[in-house]
Every structure is written in C-alpha cells, then in structure tokens.
Amino acid sequence: MMLSYATSQSGAISSLSSGQYSTVYNVLSLAIASLLFTALYLLLSQRQVAPRYRNAIVVSAIVCGIAAYHYFRIFANFQESYPAGATIDAAHVLSNVEFNEGYRYVDWFLTVPLLLVETVAVLALSRAASQRLLVRLVPAAALMIVLGYPGELTLETGPRVIWGVLSTLPFLYLLYVLFVGLTKALEGKSPQVRAQISNLRWILLASWGVYPIAYAFPLIGGDFFSGAGGFVLRQTGYSIADIVAKALFGILIYRLARTQSREEDPQVYGDGHDLQRVA
Amino acid sequence: MMLSYATSQSGAISSLSSGQYSTVYNVLSLAIASLLFTALYLLLSQRQVAPRYRNAIVVSAIVCGIAAYHYFRIFANFQESYPAGATIDAAHVLSNVEFNEGYRYVDWFLTVPLLLVETVAVLALSRAASQRLLVRLVPAAALMIVLGYPGELTLETGPRVIWGVLSTLPFLYLLYVLFVGLTKALEGKSPQVRAQISNLRWILLASWGVYPIAYAFPLIGGDFFSGAGGFVLRQTGYSIADIVAKALFGILIYRLARTQSREEDPQVYGDGHDLQRVA
Numbered sequence: 001m002m003l004s005y006a007t008s009q010s011g012a013i014s015s016l017s018s019g020q021y022s023t024v025y026n027v028l029s030l031a032i033a034s035l036l037f038t039a040l041y042l043l044l045s046q047r048q049v050a051p052r053y054r055n056a057i058v059v060s061a062i063v064c065g066i067a068a069y070h071y072f073r074i075f076a077n078f079q080e081s082y083p084a085g086a087t088i089d090a091a092h093v094l095s096n097v098e099f100n101e102g103y104r105y106v107d108w109f110l111t112v113p114l115l116l117v118e119t120v121a122v123l124a125l126s127r128a129a130s131q132r133l134l135v136r137l138v139p140a141a142a143l144m145i146v147l148g149y150p151g152e153l154t155l156e157t158g159p160r161v162i163w164g165v166l167s168t169l170p171f172l173y174l175l176y177v178l179f180v181g182l183t184k185a186l187e188g189k190s191p192q193v194r195a196q197i198s199n200l201r202w203i204l205l206a207s208w209g210v211y212p213i214a215y216a217f218p219l220i221g222g223d224f225f226s227g228a229g230g231f232v233l234r235q236t237g238y239s240i241a242d243i244v245a246k247a248l249f250g251i252l253i254y255r256l257a258r259t260q261s262r263e264e265d266p267q268v269y270g271d272g273h274d275l276q277r278v279a
Numbered sequence: 280m281m282l283s284y285a286t287s288q289s290g291a292i293s294s295l296s297s298g299q300y301s302t303v304y305n306v307l308s309l310a311i312a313s314l315l316f317t318a319l320y321l322l323l324s325q326r327q328v329a330p331r332y333r334n335a336i337v338v339s340a341i342v343c344g345i346a347a348y349h350y351f352r353i354f355a356n357f358q359e360s361y362p363a364g365a366t367i368d369a370a371h372v373l374s375n376v377e378f379n380e381g382y383r384y385v386d387w388f389l390t391v392p393l394l395l396v397e398t399v400a401v402l403a404l405s406r407a408a409s410q411r412l413l414v415r416l417v418p419a420a421a422l423m424i425v426l427g428y429p430g431e432l433t434l435e436t437g438p439r440v441i442w443g444v445l446s447t448l449p450f451l452y453l454l455y456v457l458f459v460g461l462t463k464a465l466e467g468k469s470p471q472v473r474a475q476i477s478n479l480r481w482i483l484l485a486s487w488g489v490y491p492i493a494y495a496f497p498l499i500g501g502d503f504f505s506g507a508g509g510f511v512l513r514q515t516g517y518s519i520a521d522i523v524a525k526a527l528f529g530i531l532i533y534r535l536a537r538t539q540s541r542e543e544d545p546q547v548y549g550d551g552h553d554l555q556r557v558a
Contacts, residue, residue: 012367058323066316073308098297098367110312140360
C-alpha cells in the first residue's frame, strides 16, 4: 500500500514482470553495443575519407560515444531500480532507487545539436554557408530538448501537453531549415550525393518522430500505455530511435563522406577498381 | 537531534529532497559527459591544426581529462554521501560519508594554471614573450586556488570573507595581465584572430566570475542560500562554470588554432574550398 502510494506520487512504474524486465534489459544492452562499436568503427575509419570530411566523422564518433556513456549509466540504474525478486520468475519490484529519465535528456541535450553539426560538416559547404545553417539549427535543437524535459517529469495531462507542444515548435523550425534552407545549399553536388543527403534527412525525420510518440504514451492513457507495458514500449522506442538516429545515421554520414571523397579524388579514395582500370 | 548537531558543526547539508538530489546528480553526469568527450574530441582533432598549435590542443584535452576524472570521483562521492531513502520519493539524508569539496579545489589547483598555459600556447608568441606571461600567470592562478580553499571549508562569516578577499587579489592580478599585458603581445595578429582572442578572454572572465559568486552563497545567508537550495545552486553553478571554462573554452582554443593554421597555410589547413578555388 505504502509502495503504491509512493509510486503513484512520482509516476514511476511499481513493478515489471520478468519478461518485461528482460526486454528492457536486452534492448539497453543492444544500444550499448551498437553505439560503442559504431563509435570505434568511425574512429578507425577516419582516414578512409578526405581530410575535409574527417571532422564530420570524428563528431559522429563522439555522438555515439556520448550516447554509449549514457546507456552504460541507464543500464546500471535500471538494474538498481528493478532488482530481481525471490525467484527468476518473480516480478521485479521498484526499489528505493529512482529510474532516472534525466540521463536521456542530458544525452539528447548534448547529442542532438552535435548530430546537426555532423550533418552540416559532411556537406563541406563554404564557411559562411555552414555558419548560417549552424546558428539556426544548434540553438533550436537545444531548445527542443530543454522544453521537452519538464513535460517528461510529469504525468499530468495538462503540463505534458503544453511542454510537448512548446518543444514541437523548434522541431518544426529544424525541419524547415533542413528541408528548405539546406536544399538551397546543395546546388553543385552530384546527383548521387544529393540522393544520399535526401535519405539522410528522411532517416533523421523518421527516427526523431519516434521520440514524441514515446513521450505521448502516458497521454494516450489506459492500463497499457500508462502502465508497465507503456514503460517497456517507451524504453524500447527511445533506445531503437537512438540506435537509428546516432549509430545508423553515423554510418550513413560516413558513406556520404566516402562517396564525396571518391568523386573528388578517385586515385586516393577510389575503391581500387577505378585504380585498376586506370592502371 | 544528534544528526542536526553533527551537521551544523561541519556545515554539511543534512538532507536533500529527491528532486534536489536528481538535479545535482544529473548536472554532475552532464559535466562528466561534456568534459570526457571534449577531451577525446580535442585529442582526435589535433592534426587539424599546424604543429606549432598542437601543444595548446593537447593541454586543453588534458585539462578536460583531469576535470572529467574529478567529476567521476565527485559523482561517486555524492551517491555515497546522500544515499536513497526508504522510497524513491523520500529525502536523501546525509550518510556517514562526507561530501568532499576538496576534489574541486584539487582539480582547480591543477587545471586553472593549465588553462592559462593553453591560452598562452595557442598564441604561439616568441619563447621570451610566452615565458614572461607564464611566470606571472601560473603562480597567481595557483595562489588564487590555494587561498580560496580555507574559506570554502568554513561557514563562519569572518574567515570566509578574509580568505575570499585574499583569493581575489591574485584573480585581479590575472585579469590585469590577461587584459593589459597580453594585449601588447598581440600586435601583428590578424583582426579575426584578435577578435577570437578577445572572446576567449571574456568567456574566461564570465565563467571564472561564477566561482566567487557560488563561494559567497553561505555569506548571503537565509534559509535558501545557506541550506539545501544553496547547496544545489552552488553545485550546479560550479559544474556549469567548469563546463564553460574547460570544455567550451577548449573548443574555442581549437577554433582559434584552426583559424591561425588556415591563415598561415591555407593549402594544408584550408577547408578545401580555398583549394578548389586555387586549383
């Protein structure tokens, strides 16, 4: 009784079945492995792209590294918050340690602006054009995260909706800059490069679209979405969105840098077939 | 009763609400992530600047690394000093483990002189001019930290004011050297470089200004500033000031090194557009 009072106060989930626990546990570990080793892969592959694209690759690696750090913390925190019961089949009841959603927001506060930095960096625009995009994208991204956090902390419908809407405004502005402002900056790129940049934007949109959906679960209500089922789905959704928006996105940034390096200097960055043909 | 006697003796905060605890916890983790990954980014980007600027980048990375180490310690110490209560909503009561502000002073004792070393190093002055600045800046910085520590340990107004004033004297001397002595050393730099150095100094002044303000909270008095609220604000202020004065400052040092490298050797350190235009 006391426990359920305590949990209803904070909105924390009071208990997870062993199956629900395992699902979140494995998804968090999948995120650690994906993000940590994408960071390493990108660092190790830096020299496969021309020098002007290397900053984009290093920033992509740093983004995956920051996210991996936070997933290590989230994983350890999850184990402490929902310790094993008396038997392996028993429910994992919430301990006295809060499950801290703050880690995700701290992570996004750092990584989402950096994702836009890597996107602009890989385009290798003129200094002035890059600057023009970044002064619009980076503050809007930071604002989007900061405005979302107060809404995440509450389960009351009113404030959650208001902060959600406020957070959506900079998100829409970001989309506008990415789909309109950025398009103008791409004149002169080859069709292949333009197609890859277009894919990059759609992946960004698709993965970023998952976050507001997971955020809205408690608003949908019902036993499932505001209970343990919704918690599992939200943690899974956030984790998979992070893997796509950071690890997969980083790999695509790397591919785009490779394509451009090859177009500009096939002798050095070609795949070897061109070299053989030349020779 | 006994607990409150013990805590009033040492001036330690006897209890934090779960919200206050989470705020400090998340800010400390933000500091770890910001400092650790800025250190990595700087190390990985070393080769993007001309050899004469690389020492400044390595020292900047070392400063962020030392600070990240101390934040790992502070984070673990904070968890031990204020363990979770019976439920996640319960207050975090001070345990038998002291929350050690000494970590911050040890950190500053090492990093603040090094921040001045990296600032002088990135200017790439003549050996004699660098030497002249460093023999004045480094001892003053160390003295400033050493004189502040006895004041941090006490909550008595008299000693806290006296040590605070003593610590301010070398701080004012530092500002004099940075804003007057250093300006003379900048003749011959391009307007863009001078503007960036000017920004650098203002960021140093703004972020270093936060430390004495946080230090003075217990002097302001009242329930808030000398209680748990003041503790949260002081920890948050110190942490954000460290992120700005070390991580953000390191990135600006890197940018300044890039600008100078590009001016001096556009063929190697230009962004590629210059190269295409040349070709």
